[in-house]
Amino acid sequence: MDVIQWQRQHRDHQASMFREGFLDDQFIQLQKLQDETSPDFVIEVITMFFADSENLINNMKQALEQTPVDFRQVDAHVHQYKGSSASVGAARVKNVCVTFRNFCDAQNLEGCARCLQQLQHEYSLLKSNLQHLFGLQQQIQAAGGSIPTIE
Amino acid sequence: MEKERVQVMEAENKGKGLMAPEDLATKLTALVVDDDKLTRMLHQRLLNKAGVKNHAVENGKEAVDIHRSAQSFDMILMDKDMPIMNGIEATKKLRSMGIGSMIIGVSSSSKEEEIREFMEAGLNDYKVKPFTFTMLSSILDKINS
Numbered sequence: 001m002d003v004i005q006w007q008r009q010h011r012d013h014q015a016s017m018f019r020e021g022f023l024d025d026q027f028i029q030l031q032k033l034q035d036e037t038s039p040d041f042v043i044e045v046i047t048m049f050f051a052d053s054e055n056l057i058n059n060m061k062q063a064l065e066q067t068p069v070d071f072r073q074v075d076a077h078v079h080q081y082k083g084s085s086a087s088v089g090a091a092r093v094k095n096v097c098v099t100f101r102n103f104c105d106a107q108n109l110e111g112c113a114r115c116l117q118q119l120q121h122e123y124s125l126l127k128s129n130l131q132h133l134f135g136l137q138q139q140i141q142a143a144g145g146s147i148p149t150i151e
Numbered sequence: 152m153e154k155e156r157v158q159v160m161e162a163e164n165k166g167k168g169l170m171a172p173e174d175l176a177t178k179l180t181a182l183v184v185d186d187d188k189l190t191r192m193l194h195q196r197l198l199n200k201a202g203v204k205n206h207a208v209e210n211g212k213e214a215v216d217i218h219r220s221a222q223s224f225d226m227i228l229m230d231k232d233m234p235i236m237n238g239i240e241a242t243k244k245l246r247s248m249g250i251g252s253m254i255i256g257v258s259s260s261s262k263e264e265e266i267r268e269f270m271e272a273g274l275n276d277y278k279v280k281p282f283t284f285t286m287l288s289s290i291l292d293k294i295n296s
Contacts, residue, residue, distance in 0.1 A: 026281050026283075029283055030193075033193070041196060048189045049189060079232070079259065083190070083258075083259035084189050084190070086281050087190060087281045088189075
């Protein structure tokens with residue numbers, strides 16, 4: 001496959017991530033922060049986000065397994081995750097966090113458990129989609145091309 | 152966007168004897184106060200791109216301590232929820248120390264009562280995360296004016 005085809009795949013995949021709501025405008029803001037002085041900025045930020053995500057989701061899970069459940073503690077983890085997902089443009093993850101916080105406020109354990117499951121699902125989808133996107137990026141760079149960006 | 156802003160401001164300021172915006176930006180200093188590493192990374196990158204020299208600390212106590220060591224900053228980006236000392240306490244403390252820097256609260260909270268409490272602690276402004284280039288530009292414009 002040549003550079004032009006890799007670039008087309010990259011463009012199409014990124015566009016579909018926006019269309020399906022995985023990403024929002026904040027991801028474009030992240031891309032604008034990347035330049036020759038910080039060429040791997042987006043991957044560095046997203047890698048950090050992946051580590052944070054796994055840590056926070058695990059914390060939420062443990063907090064929900066306590067007896068009794070400390071909903072303020074659960075909410076603290078969800079609040080943090082809402083912030084970091086918003087910062088990287090992970091729209092669907094952020095939206096689940098919003099719903100999750102409402103269930104924490106209502107001290108609704110069943111609702112919280114459902115949200116946790118949804119969060120794990122959305123994070124897993126986002127991660128695999130972003131990893132595919134970065135894989136395409138690597139192919140483009142290996143072939144000497146430039147990464148297409150959405151304006 | 153930064154280049155466009157500079158061009159517009161240069162055109163407006165031509166012949167008025169005012170400092171060029173890029174000169175002003177590179178003389179400004181900022182302190183990022185946030186317990187989240189990813190947020191610190193993003194905010195520092197934004198400030199770097201805008202030519203603002205910056206430093207980052209992880210909580211309100213470190214922000215207070217750095218000012219006690221006689222360092223000062225033109226602006227402070229202050230998170231609200233942090234361990235050890237939160238943004239509200241830190242802002243109150245800094246103001247009581249006579250720190251007149253522009254303190255911008257930056258948090259993901261959008262609840263009116265929480266924002267009001269934070270503002271009353273002594274903020275100049277409050278921005279809901281994610282903190283963007285547009286928000287930073289408006290703050291730099293305020294400092295410039």
